[in-house]
Amino acid sequence: MGAFIVQFLTGLSDAASLFFVAAGLSLIFGVSRVVNMAHGSFYMVGAYVAYFVVSFLPKGIFTFWSGIIIAALAVGVLGVIIEILLMRRLYKAPELFMLMATFAVLLVIADLSLWLFGAEDKIGPRAPGLDGSYNIMGALIPQYDIALIVVAPLILIGLWLLLNKTRWGILIRAATEDRDMLAALGVNQKWLFSSVFFLGSCLAGLGGAIQLPKGGADLLMDLNVIATAFVIVVVGGMGSIGGAFLASVLIGELSSFGVLVLPQSTLVMMFLVMAVVLIVRPYGLLGKPEAEEHLPPELVESPLRPAPLKFRLVGLGVLVVLILLPFFAGSFQLVLFGEIAIFALACMSLFFMMGPGGMVSFGHAAFFGGGAYAAALLVHYTNSPMELAIALAPLCMGLLALIIGWFCVRLSGVYLAMLTLAFAQICWSIVFQWSGFTGGDDGILGIWPAKWASNEVVFYYLTLLVSIGGIMILRYLLFTPFGYTMRACRDSHLRPDSIGINVKRQQWFSFAVAGVFAGLAGGIYVFSKGSVFPTEMSISRSFDILLSVLLGGVHSMSGPLVGSTVFIWLEHQISQIPFYKWGLQIQPWRLILGGIYILLVMAFPQGIAGYFGRRFEGTFSVNK
Amino acid sequence: MQQVHNGIAILIPMENRQDRHILSLKDVNTFYGKAQILFDMSLAMSRGEVAVLLGRNGVGKSTTFKSIIGLVVPKSGSIYFKGEEITGLPPYKVCSMGLGYVPEDRRIFTGLTVMENLEVGRRLPREGFEPWTSERLFELFPNLRGLGKHLGGQISGGEQQMLTIARTLMGNPEMIILDEPSEGLAPVIVDQLANTIRNLKENKVAVLLAEQNLNFARRICDRVFIIDHGRVCHESTMAGLTGDVCEMYLAV
Numbered sequence: 083m084g085a086f087i088v089q090f091l092t093g094l095s096d097a098a099s100l101f102f103v104a105a106g107l108s109l110i111f112g113v114s115r116v117v118n119m120a121h122g123s124f125y126m127v128g129a130y131v132a133y134f135v136v137s138f139l140p141k142g143i144f145t146f147w148s149g150i151i152i153a154a155l156a157v158g159v160l161g162v163i164i165e166i167l168l169m170r171r172l173y174k175a176p177e178l179f180m181l182m183a184t185f186a187v188l189l190v191i192a193d194l195s196l197w198l199f200g201a202e203d204k205i206g207p208r209a210p211g212l213d214g215s216y217n218i219m220g221a222l223i224p225q226y227d228i229a230l231i232v233v234a235p236l237i238l239i240g241l242w243l244l245l246n247k248t249r250w251g252i253l254i255r256a257a258t259e260d261r262d263m264l265a266a267l268g269v270n271q272k273w274l275f276s277s278v279f280f281l282g283s284c285l286a287g288l289g290g291a292i293q294l295p296k297g298g299a300d301l302l303m304d305l306n307v308i309a310t311a312f313v314i315v316v317v318g319g320m321g322s323i324g325g326a327f328l329a330s331v332l333i334g335e336l337s338s339f340g341v342l343v344l345p346q347s348t349l350v351m352m353f354l355v356m357a358v359v360l361i362v363r364p365y366g367l368l369g370k371p372e373a374e375e376h377l378p379p380e381l382v383e384s385p386l387r388p389a390p391l392k393f394r395l396v397g398l399g400v401l402v403v404l405i406l407l408p409f410f411a412g413s414f415q416l417v418l419f420g421e422i423a424i425f426a427l428a429c430m431s432l433f434f435m436m437g438p439g440g441m442v443s444f445g446h447a448a449f450f451g452g453g454a455y456a457a458a459l460l461v462h463y464t465n466s467p468m469e470l471a472i473a474l475a476p477l478c479m480g481l482l483a484l485i486i487g488w489f490c491v492r493l494s495g496v497y498l499a500m501l502t503l504a505f506a507q508i509c510w511s512i513v514f515q516w517s518g519f520t521g522g523d524d525g526i527l528g529i530w531p532a533k534w535a536s537n538e539v540v541f542y543y544l545t546l547l548v549s550i551g552g553i554m555i556l557r558y559l560l561f562t563p564f565g566y567t568m569r570a571c572r573d574s575h576l577r578p579d580s581i582g583i584n585v586k587r588q589q590w591f592s593f594a595v596a597g598v599f600a601g602l603a604g605g606i607y608v609f610s611k612g613s614v615f616p617t618e619m620s621i622s623r624s625f626d627i628l629l630s631v632l633l634g635g636v637h638s639m640s641g642p643l644v645g646s647t648v649f650i651w652l653e654h655q656i657s658q659i660p661f662y663k664w665g666l667q668i669q670p671w672r673l674i675l676g677g678i679y680i681l682l683v684m685a686f687p688q689g690i691a692g693y694f695g696r697r698f699e700g701t702f703s704v705n706k
Numbered sequence: 707m708q709q710v711h712n713g714i715a716i717l718i719p720m721e722n723r724q725d726r727h728i729l730s731l732k733d734v735n736t737f738y739g740k741a742q743i744l745f746d747m748s749l750a751m752s753r754g755e756v757a758v759l760l761g762r763n764g765v766g767k768s769t770t771f772k773s774i775i776g777l778v779v780p781k782s783g784s785i786y787f788k789g790e791e792i793t794g795l796p797p798y799k800v801c802s803m804g805l806g807y808v809p810e811d812r813r814i815f816t817g818l819t820v821m822e823n824l825e826v827g828r829r830l831p832r833e834g835f836e837p838w839t840s841e842r843l844f845e846l847f848p849n850l851r852g853l854g855k856h857l858g859g860q861i862s863g864g865e866q867q868m869l870t871i872a873r874t875l876m877g878n879p880e881m882i883i884l885d886e887p888s889e890g891l892a893p894v895i896v897d898q899l900a901n902t903i904r905n906l907k908e909n910k911v912a913v914l915l916a917e918q919n920l921n922f923a924r925r926i927c928d929r930v931f932i933i934d935h936g937r938v939c940h941e942s943t944m945a946g947l948t949g950d951v952c953e954m955y956l957a958v
């Protein structure tokens with residue numbers, strides 16, 4: 083009985099920090115419509131700042147809590163600085179570009195944190211005065227956990243009062259509903275946005291700082307917490323602080339008891355809870371249905387015509403060059419171009435569901451990396467031949483996409499995207515944690531092509547065949563009735579229903595098709611690398627794919643192709659920079675990539691291909 | 707030299723305008739993307755008037771209002787409020803100069819209570835005018851009295867329309883522009899609305915309406931601008947509006 087109560091209380095105390103993070107995320111999104119990926123970074127920075135401040139100050143109850151508060155405020159200031167320097171310039175840009183910018187910030191902060199805080203995990207200091215334990219019917223619970231259980235509801239009440247009883251809170255709630263009307267009533271939104279970024283970031287910082295004595299600080303906190311925060315926001319209901327609280331408690335309790343039952347089961351339980359909640363209440367526990375789910379306007383209005391002749395000639399030219407490449411390029415170039423082709427297929431599959439399908443995924447690496455793992459596991463455990471593995475990988479991912487998609491298509495817009503990220507993170511965790519089966523962090527090695535394809539030129543051609551074949555099939559699909567129906571569903575949720583199209587089912591199938599082709603890309607990828615690691619399924623990889631598509635622009639099919647080429651080329655260029663010469667131990671590629679993204683977002687808010695497409699509209703359009 | 711002369715030549719009438727006109731538009735051209743909606747729209751409204759933009763659906767009345775308040779930015783032309791140019795200013799600046807806007811789709815904050823909706827609109831009092839309070843507004847809109855704690859989404863369409871006007875008045879504007887306020891309201895409510903607008907005039911608030919409903923406009927307006935195809939094609943006092951003009955431009 084005692085153990086049971088203690089487990090329950092532990093769950094409640096775990097919920098506290100999750101609640102702070104999720105509430106901050108929800109507040110910021112509600113007002114500014116920014117899905118702030120950097121929110122996870124704020125949480126991490128909060129933990130580190132608290133660590134250093136608390137270690138620096140003399141020991142004591144007062145200084146400990148001052149340290150926590152200083153950390154939260156410092157993170158709040160960091161949030162405002164980022165809002166003013168970066169986000170403020172982008173509010174007019176498409177929502178997805180703001181997302182891209184916040185992810186770039188996440189990358190930059192990740193490398194800066196490594197540099198500033200060091201690679202070692204930090205073990206949090208005990209909270210003075212709360213370092214003992216209470217005995218509950220024979221089981222012990224740390225006093226600090228009890229403190230957290232008290233603090234969380236206090237913050238909840240504080241937030242509730244702030245939002246309901248102050249003019250600022252009323253304006254925030256009004257802004258969440260209708261920003262334009264608020265402006266037309268004479269409210270200057272600049273300070274409102276900055277202040278909400280401050281509060282939201284403070285909450286993230288507080289979440290990170292306050293869990294320090296329990297969980298310490300490490301460099302993986304940023305992405306780990308963002309996935310959980312997304313789950314909480316989706317389960318609790320977007321924009322509902324009370325819902326975030328309930329959902330945090332639910333998730334906290336689940337992890338707490340899950341560990342008792344079966345340590346590996348916690349993630350699966352989270353998945354099940356999310357599934358049940360979404361089936362029963364699609365808008366989350368306390369969420370309200372959005373009056374009108376708005377799709378980012380940049381996704382609509384892309385009529386997608388077959389490419390004009392000149393454009394096709396360019397494509398043909400590129401294809402000829404690719405085919406002739408082995409005759410004049412070295413093996414290094416072959417590998418690079420093979421990689422570009424594979425990545426282009428992955429990007430194309432995401433474009434397929436995003437552009438024409440109108441469903442944004444933040445977790446496409448689940449299918450790309452998943453395909454790689456499927457193929458690798460087949461080879462590893464059943465010794466299946468390469469051809470079979472490459473053929474089965476997309477099928478497996480199609481199945482996975484059917485499962486994940488079934489949940490995701492119940493939502494739309496940002497909620498759908500958050501859910502894809504949550505699922506992808508769950509898949510990643512399973513691969514990462516189930517080391518007995520998947521090799522865990524060590525990955526699976528020794529997955530080489532079949533003998534006939536082991537020659538690098540032959541393998542290059544095989545890669546081209548699979549990738550370009552996949553891309554052509556996706557393109558073909560877009561101009562079949564399937565593709566037309568897909569776009570009809572994207573552009574109106576009402577009309578297709580009335581002419582007898584089942585919108586959800588159509589979206590579900592499109593989701594699955596995207597999964598199949600991402601899986602195909604992953605399947606061939608693993609043979610080109612010879613190995614696969616969990617990073618291929620990570621959030622970072624998902625964003626590599628997503629940002630490449632956004633870079634290229636979602637308006638035309640050339641977008642993902644251009645974007646993926648630029649991305650791999652950039653990655654290659656960065657890896658060539660001789661940082662070791664300047665005494666750097668590690669390649670700060672995230673910093674550089676993040677910096678480049680930020681510059682690109684500022685310079686081309688429509689995407690590269692979108693930009694040039696518009697610029698040279700005259701050159702490439704037929705008779706317009 | 708020539709230019710300076712021209713400059714002065716333009717400036718002088720402008721100064722005059724400042725005295726007489728509270729709001730004026732000069733050759734405003736507004737586009738949505740590539741589609742031009744307003745074509746050299748020009749109009750001037752005197753202080754102390756209740757005026758109406760009258761025109762069929764889709765002729766650009768709402769776009770005119772959005773251009774004035776700053777929700778869309780005209781490609782060319784100028785808009786003056788109290789003699790100061792407001793073209794292209796963001797809505798909150800135009801609003802803080804004393805111009806209130808009531809959009810046609812009402813846009814009540816449905817998750818906020820009636821009182822909170824009023825609070826959102828509240829701005830500092832204007833010198834020389836008694837500030838609007840919720841109490842004064844409840845006198846003007848008796849239907850809203852007692853609904854203070856109700857959510858904006860739970861009250862009737864007519865009450866919502868009253869609330870949008872009340873909410874805008876909380877900003878103590880010198881002038882309000884009302885986009886099709888009578889649309890979709892029951893006749894009794896329309897009568898109340900007419901009374902309210904007359905009341906506003908007595909309170910020294912200038913009013914510019916957009917309407918398709920000639921009968922409603924006729925009851926309250928002093929001046930009428932007939933809009934067609936994004937320009938003013940007829941201007942007169944309400945009394946001077948003749949039947950053939952109505953027949954030509956309005957769906958009567």
Ligand SMILES: Nc1ncnc2c1ncn2[C@@H]1O[C@H](COP(=O)(O)OP(=O)(O)O)[C@@H](O)[C@H]1O
Pocket residue numbers: 738741743761762763764765766767768769770
């Ligand atoms: N956001 C918009 N984008 C594109 N066209 C619009 C938009 N809003 C209105 N229009 C078009 O502009 C024209 C004028 O609209 P509007 O100003 O609302 O007319 P009114 O208020 O007189 O009925 C209409 O043809 C309408 O279709």
Ligand SMILES: [Mg+2]
Pocket residue numbers: 764767768769810885886
């Ligand atoms: Mg209108």
